[in-house]
Amino acid sequence: MGNILMATFAAGCFWGVEAAFRAVPGVVEATAGYTGGTSAGPTYEKVCSGSTGHAEAVRVRYDPEKVSYAKLLETFWGLGRPGRAQQPGYQYRSAIFWHDDGQRREARVSMAAQEKKLGRPVGVELAAAGEFWPAEEYHQNYYGKKTGPRACAVR
16 A cells, blocks of 8 residues: 545535545545534534534545545535535534645635536635544444434435
């Protein structure tokens, strides 16, 4: 395995986002968690209260020899969530958290293409990746553990 890189995305409830990225060939790991907020050690209950400013997000570890960041961006846009403006700090907001200048540039170009395609702003936050807090274990690979109807979908 080559050099493993990270990408972080938020697009609503993290269960569906995590499942979508887990299905992308070349993704080594997808972890549900919290980022973009102001307090240390957020929990699901605190994030849901709206008091932390964190987004439910997914940290993706990927092999760039097998999948490009552009493909990950394409997956993000395909989730169906981006396109509605969200208030910063809202846990279900749409965001691309970039890890380096290359990702920042690619994300901006990709977002501009989406806005041109839709003919309007997409309402997606672009921000530097900060501290990422993995969610509680019961949130990890939630759909892989569940049988029957899914309680949450990418919205």
